[in-house]
Amino acid sequence: xxxxxxxxxxxxxxxxxxxxxxxxxxxxxxxxxxxxxxxxxxxxxxxxxxxxxxxxxxxxxxxxxxxxxxxxxxxxxxxxxxxxxxxxxxxxxxxxxxxxxxxxxxxxxxxxxxxxxxxxxxxxxxxxxxxxxxxxxxxxxxxxxxxxxxxxxxxxxxxxxxxxxxxxxxxxxxxxxxxxxxxxxxxxxxxxxxxxxxxxxxxxxxxxxxxxxxxxxxxxxxxxxxxxxxxxxxxxxxxxxxxxxxxxxxxxxxxxxxxxxxxxxxxxxxxxxxxxxxxxxxxxxxxxxxxxx
Numbered sequence: 001x002x003x004x005x006x007x008x009x010x011x012x013x014x015x016x017x018x019x020x021x022x023x024x025x026x027x028x029x030x031x032x033x034x035x036x037x038x039x040x041x042x043x044x045x046x047x048x049x050x051x052x053x054x055x056x057x058x059x060x061x062x063x064x065x066x067x068x069x070x071x072x073x074x075x076x077x078x079x080x081x082x083x084x085x086x087x088x089x090x091x092x093x094x095x096x097x098x099x100x101x102x103x104x105x106x107x108x109x110x111x112x113x114x115x116x117x118x119x120x121x122x123x124x125x126x127x128x129x130x131x132x133x134x135x136x137x138x139x140x141x142x143x144x145x146x147x148x149x150x151x152x153x154x155x156x157x158x159x160x161x162x163x164x165x166x167x168x169x170x171x172x173x174x175x176x177x178x179x180x181x182x183x184x185x186x187x188x189x190x191x192x193x194x195x196x197x198x199x200x201x202x203x204x205x206x207x208x209x210x211x212x213x214x215x216x217x218x219x220x221x222x223x224x225x226x227x228x229x230x231x232x233x234x235x236x237x238x239x240x241x242x243x244x245x246x247x248x249x250x251x252x253x254x255x256x257x258x259x260x261x262x263x264x265x266x267x268x269x270x271x272x273x274x275x276x277x278x279x280x281x282x283x284x285x286x287x288x289x290x291x292x293x
Contacts, residue, residue: 035073082255092246153187
């Protein structure tokens, strides 16, 4: 009986200690790990949110690029202490990897505490401004006439870029050939140099390049024309029912105290205060759109 009382006392202390620790959080700097190279959408949006969180939490919030990318970076987050001081900016590739990987070193549900969806956006099929491909329907016609000859630049195999290209092949009965790259810069160079026919990129990156005249948009993967670029047709206008949306979302290691997660959510609710500078326009419009603003 004495042992039972001791166990109950320990359990009670633990129950009381967890809310107390959550109330004292944060006591020092937080980190957001992107798991992607600098300069991309996860990096940019992480820095916007870091500014906002730092102002509202009263502690520095640092953005870091993990030494590993993709699965390696997510595994690092999954295995980190669930103390509320490490966050990860997940991308659509997180769920894509679950769909294509035979095994993962982490449980994609149990090993993460999901905080909030930050942004959602379509993928974009684009080509060079002087390309002879004049529309998405024209791209499909050319691909059917020359199986395996039409190429598209994409992110690494298993990415949302790759899966979008393969879904187009399935729905259209084509054999577009995906060429993997480790970043947008080289894809654009090869596209403009005539070594690629088209590319598939996230809207957060492609829209700026289209508006700047570097690329020409052929189609977006949203169900309806995307509110930020209404002049670009949808893939669904050629392939009815087609829809792919990528996303960015904030997560913490699994087991992070729920009171900590609940405190984070209202701090991220309104993107307006971190969108004041003109050079942030495309990303901030997208944040507003995906939050229903």
